[in-house]
Amino acid sequence: MPDDVVFWVLAVPAVASGAMVFRYDSMARATYALLLSLLCVGGLVIRLGLDYLGVVVILMMTIEMALMAVFMVMFMMNPAGLLPMSMVHNKRGAAAVSAAVFVLLAAGIVLAPWPGRRGKPDADPTMALGESLMGPHMLTMMTLGLALFTTIVATVVLATGRGRYDRFGDDLCARRPADPVRPGARR
Amino acid sequence: MTLEPLLLVAAALFCVGLFGALSQQSVVMLMMGLELMLGGVILAAAAVWHFVAPAATDGQVLVVLAVTVMAVEMAVGFAVVTALFRTREVDMTDDAAELKG
Amino acid sequence: MADTAPVWAVVLLPFALAAAAVLVAGFDAVLAAAAEGGRPGRPLRAAPAPLRAGLRLLGQQPRRTTAGDPWLGRIGIALVPVAAVLAGAVLPWGFRAVTDPVVGVVWFNAMEALAWAAVWLAGWGPNSALSLVGGYRFLAQGLAYELPHMLALTTAALGAESLRVGEVVAGQRGLWFAVWMPVAFAVFLLSALAMAFWGPFDHPLGRDAAGGAAAEYAGVDRLVLLAGRWLLLVVTAGFSVPLFLGGGHGPWLPAWAWTLLKTAAVLGLLVAGRRLLPTLRMERYVEFAWTVLVPLTLLQALAVAIVVLER
Numbered sequence: 001m002p003d004d005v006v007f008w009v010l011a012v013p014a015v016a017s018g019a020m021v022f023r024y025d026s027m028a029r030a031t032y033a034l035l036l037s038l039l040c041v042g043g044l045v046i047r048l049g050l051d052y053l054g055v056v057v058i059l060m061m062t063i064e065m066a067l068m069a070v071f072m073v074m075f076m077m078n079p080a081g082l083l084p085m086s087m088v089h090n091k092r093g094a095a096a097v098s099a100a101v102f103v104l105l106a107a108g109i110v111l112a113p114w115p116g117r118r119g120k121p122d123a124d125p126t127m128a129l130g131e132s133l134m135g136p137h138m139l140t141m142m143t144l145g146l147a148l149f150t151t152i153v154a155t156v157v158l159a160t161g162r163g164r165y166d167r168f169g170d171d172l173c174a175r176r177p178a179d180p181v182r183p184g185a186r187r
Numbered sequence: 188m189t190l191e192p193l194l195l196v197a198a199a200l201f202c203v204g205l206f207g208a209l210s211q212q213s214v215v216m217l218m219m220g221l222e223l224m225l226g227g228v229i230l231a232a233a234a235v236w237h238f239v240a241p242a243a244t245d246g247q248v249l250v251v252l253a254v255t256v257m258a259v260e261m262a263v264g265f266a267v268v269t270a271l272f273r274t275r276e277v278d279m280t281d282d283a284a285e286l287k288g
Numbered sequence: 289m290a291d292t293a294p295v296w297a298v299v300l301l302p303f304a305l306a307a308a309a310v311l312v313a314g315f316d317a318v319l320a321a322a323a324e325g326g327r328p329g330r331p332l333r334a335a336p337a338p339l340r341a342g343l344r345l346l347g348q349q350p351r352r353t354t355a356g357d358p359w360l361g362r363i364g365i366a367l368v369p370v371a372a373v374l375a376g377a378v379l380p381w382g383f384r385a386v387t388d389p390v391v392g393v394v395w396f397n398a399m400e401a402l403a404w405a406a407v408w409l410a411g412w413g414p415n416s417a418l419s420l421v422g423g424y425r426f427l428a429q430g431l432a433y434e435l436p437h438m439l440a441l442t443t444a445a446l447g448a449e450s451l452r453v454g455e456v457v458a459g460q461r462g463l464w465f466a467v468w469m470p471v472a473f474a475v476f477l478l479s480a481l482a483m484a485f486w487g488p489f490d491h492p493l494g495r496d497a498a499g500g501a502a503a504e505y506a507g508v509d510r511l512v513l514l515a516g517r518w519l520l521l522v523v524t525a526g527f528s529v530p531l532f533l534g535g536g537h538g539p540w541l542p543a544w545a546w547t548l549l550k551t552a553a554v555l556g557l558l559v560a561g562r563r564l565l566p567t568l569r570m571e572r573y574v575e576f577a578w579t580v581l582v583p584l585t586l587l588q589a590l591a592v593a594i595v596v597l598e599r
Contacts, residue, residue, distance in 0.1 A: 007188045011196045014230075018203045018223050022211065028360055028412050034219050035405065037200070041226045044196075045250070047188070048237040051391045052451070053250045057229060059398035060254060063434070064222075064261055066404040066427060069412075071265050072215050075272060080415070082355055087212040087279070094210035102202035109194040119242025126391065126451065132244035133251070140248055144255045151259045155266035161273050181571060 006047055014040035025081025027072035035065035052126040193234035201227030212279045214271070218264045222257060229253045297386045302373050308526075308551075309518035313338035316559050323563060342511055350507035353414040361413015365509055367406035368516030375399035376523040378453050382536040382543030385453060392453035393445045396527060397438065400483050403520060404430045407485065407492055407501050410513060414504035422500025425570055426492035429482055432574040433489075437479035439585035440472040444531045447592050457535030466532040468595070471588040473532040475581055477558065480528060482573075484521035487562030491570055525558055526551045 018037040024030045038061040046054030073079040088094075122128040133141045167177035200223055207220025229250050236246025314335040321334035352358070378385050378392040389395055404427060411423020445451050447469060448459030459465075466473040482489040493500040502513055529535060529550045536543025 003188050007192065011192070014226075015196060015199045015203065018200050018226070021219055021223065022203075022207045022216070026357060026360075028357065028409070030216070030219065032360065032363075032405070032409070034222060037223065038226050041200070041230050044193070044230055045233045048193075048233045049241075050233050050236070050247060050250065051389060052394060053233070053247060053254075055391050055394045055398050057250075057254060059394065059401050060258065062398065062401045062405055063430070064258070066408055066430070068215070068219070068261065069408060070424065070427060071268065075215055075268060076213060080355070080357070087216070088210040089212050089280075091210050094206050097209060098202040098206040101205060102198055105198035105201070106195060109191055109198060114190055115239055117238055118240055121237075121241035124390070125244075125247065128244050129247040129251070132248065137244070137248050140252065144252065147259060148255065151262050155262045158263075158266035159269040 190238040197231035345511040348507040356415035364409025371402035372519035411501040433482035436581035480524035488565040
C-alpha cells in the first residue's frame with residue numbers, strides 16, 4: 001500500500017511537469033519543470049531498488065538542468081516569457097504522431113504476456129553493476145568512456161570561436177597567444 | 188507497484204518528449220524533449236530490471252547507457268547551437284535546414 | 289557499525305544544525321569585531337549579533353520587484369536550507385546518522401548539487417541584472433569546484449571500499465584518511481567553502497555586484513537564504529569529519545564528543561581562515577581547479593587504489 005502511494009506521488013508529477021515543459025513561456029520555468037520530472041524518475045528508480053543509479057540520475061540531472069537554464073536564457077529571444085509566444089511548427093502533426101506512438105506502446109505494454117520475475121537481485125546491486133561493468137560488460141564501459149572523451153574534444157572544437165590562427169596569427173608565428181584573457185597566475 | 192503502470196508512465200514520458208522534439212522550433216527546447224524521452228527509457232529499463240530479470244545486470248547497464256547518452260546529447264547539442272549561433276545568429280531548426288538535400 | 293538513530297532524530301536534525309549554524313555565525317561575528325579592534329573583552333559581546341540580525345530581518349518587509357518570478361525565486365531560496373538538511377541526514381553523530389543509506393556518499397553529493405539550482409533560481413527570481421549575475425557566477429564556480437570535489441569524495445569511498453558513510457567511518461579505525469589522503473582532504477575543505485559560496489568563494493554574493501544573488505532579497509527571504517548558507521557550510525564542513533577525520537574514533541572521550549570536537553575544529557579553521565584570503569575570481573579558480581587540482585586528485589585516487597589493491 002505505501003508502495004502504491006509512493007508510486008502515484010512520483011509518477012503523476014513526473015508526467016505532469018514533463019508536459020508543462022512545453023506549456024510554460026518562461027524558459028526558467030520550463031527547464032526546472034523538466035528537472036522536477038527527471039527528479040521524480042530518479043525517485044522511482046530508487047524505489048525500484050537501484051539506489052546508486054537513482055541518486056546518480058538525481059545528481060546528474062540537477063547539474064545538467066542548472067546548466068541548461070543558462071543556454072535557454074542565452075539563446076531564446078524571450079527567455080522570461082514576459083510576452084506570450086509560441087515557437088512550434090506542425091503542432092497538430094506532432095501531437096498526432098506522439099499520441100499514436102503512445103497508443104501503440106500502451107497496447108504493447110498491456111497486451112504483452114510479461115514473464116514472471118526470474119531470480120533475485122543481488123544483495124548489493126551497485127556492487128553487481130560495478131563488477132559487470134568491469135567484467136562481462138567491459139566493452140560497453142570502454143565504448144562509453146571513449147564516447148565521452150570524443151564528446152569533450154568535439155564540443156570544445158565546435159563551441160570555441162577562436163582557432164590557432166586567431167591566437168597565433170596567420171603564419172602561426174606569434175610568440176604569445178592573443179587571448180582576451182591572459183592565462184596563468186600572473187594576471 | 189507493478190510492471191505495467193510503471194511502463195505506462197515511462198511510455199507517457201517518452202511520448203510527451205516526442206511531442207516536444209517534433210514540434211519545438213528552438214534547438215534547446217528540442218533537446219529538452221529528447222531528455223524527457225531518455226527519462227522514459229531510464230524508467231522503463233529500471234522497471235524491467237526489477238520485475239523481469241533482477242538477477243542479471245543488463246537492465247542496470249542500460250540505465251548507465253541512457254544516462255551517458257543524455258550527457259553526450261546535452262553537450263553536443265549545446266556545442267552545435269553555440270557554433271550555429273556564432274556564425275548565423277539563429278537557434279531555430281527551420282533556419283538551419285540548408286543541409287537538406 | 290553505524291546504527292540508524294531513532295525517529296525523533298529526524299525532527300531534531302534541523303534544529304541541531306541550526307543551533308550549530310548560529311554558533312558558527314556568532315564565532316564569525318566575534319572574529320569580525322576582533323579584527324576591527326577595540327578594547328580586550330569587547331569582541332565577545334558581538335557573539336549574539338547574528339541572532340539580532342536574524343530577528344531584525346524577520347520584522348522587515350520582503351521586497352517586491354517588477355515583473356519578477358517570485359515563485360521560482362522563493363523555491364531557490366528555500367532549496368538552500370532544505371538541501372543542507374537533506375545532506376545532513378547522512379551525517380553521523382558519533383556512529384549514528386539519521387539514516388545511513390547504502391549510497392550515502394553519492395546522496396550527500398546529489399543533495400549539495402541542489403545548491404547549483406538553488407542559487408541560480410534565487411538570482412533569477414527578482415528580475416534584476418545584478419542578482420542574475422550572482423546566479424551565473426555560482427554556476428561557473430560550481431563547474432570549477434565540483435570535479436575535484438567529486439574525485440575527493442570518490443577517493444574516500446575508495447579507501448573504505450564502500451559508499452556507505454558508516455563504513456567509511458569504520459574504515460578509519462586505525463588511521464584517519466586525512467593522513468594518507470592529504471590532497472583529497474585539502475580539496476574537500478576548499479570545495480566545502482566553495483559549495484557554501486562563502487569565504488574566498490563568495491563571489492556569487494559579492495559586494496562588487498551589490499550583493500549578487502541576494503541583492504534583491506529582504507526580510508524573511510533574505511534570512512532563509514543567508515541562514516541556509518550557514519547551514520550549508522556547517523553540513524559540508526561537518527561531512528569532512530566522517531570522510532577524512534575518523535568520525536567518532538578517538539581515545540577516552542565518547543564518540544559524539546569526538547565528532548563535535550572535530551567538527552568544531554574544522555569549522556573554526558574555515559571561519560578563521562577566510563579572513564586571510566581575498567575573494568577569488570571564478571575564472572582564476574576554474575583554471576587552478578582544472579589544471580592543478582584535478583590532476584592532483586586523480587593521482588591521489590590512483591595512489592589510494594594501489595594501496596587498496598595491495599592490502
